[in-house]
Amino acid sequence: MAILKILEYPDERLHTIAKAVPAVTDNTRTLIRDMAETMYTAPGIGLAATQVDVHQRIIVIDTSETHDQLLTFINPEIIANSGESEREEGCLSVPGIYGKVRRAEAVTVKALDSEGKEFVLDASGLLAVCIQHEMDHLMGKVFVEYWSDLKRSRVLTKLKKRQRNRM
Ligand code: K1U
Ligand code: ZN
Secondary structure (H helix, E strand, C coil): CCCCCCCCCCCCCHHHCECCCCCCCCCHHHHHHHHHHHHHHHCCCCEHHHHHHCCCCEEECCCCCCCCCCEEEEEEEEEEEEEEEEECCCCCCCCCCEEEEECCCEEEEECCCCCCCCCEEEEEEHHHHHHHHHHHHHCCEEEEEEHHHHHHHHHHHHHHHHEEEEE
């Protein structure tokens, strides 16, 4: 297994639109294992392939307290949603920045698992938020892009200062 490098905002590669996975292969499963290890090590509760510079429609999520309930979504599609809620979010590609985003309260998602088998999952609460956040990554959207230009430019200033200090 390997820990992959996570792209950091405002890296332009985070704006790439991911392509559908044509067939689930051993290479897909190796990538999924590496993404899971990267997510657990970070630590985080989700990771989209876009964040590790692989532009395929693959997401891993584990919102359990025991960190042993990994969910893998290949070619995910939201087929239904309901309600609205506003929750605090974080992002491994925007380290140290947290803020609210308004999203659907519940979603139904259809995807393939790591064996290439189709499944349908009803999610609400944190899992629903995380699925929507990760699916935005696959479309090249980062959560801070829901915020006003002013708030986002403050975030950029903070991140650039931090990135300079790390050099
Ligand atoms: O996409 C990502 O960068 C992962 C992100 C997922 C997410 C979190 C919260 C709301 C929406 C989406 C994270 O995992 S940020 C880190 C985080 O939330 C966390 C870290 C350690 C323990 C618990 C949570
Ligand atoms: Zn994120």
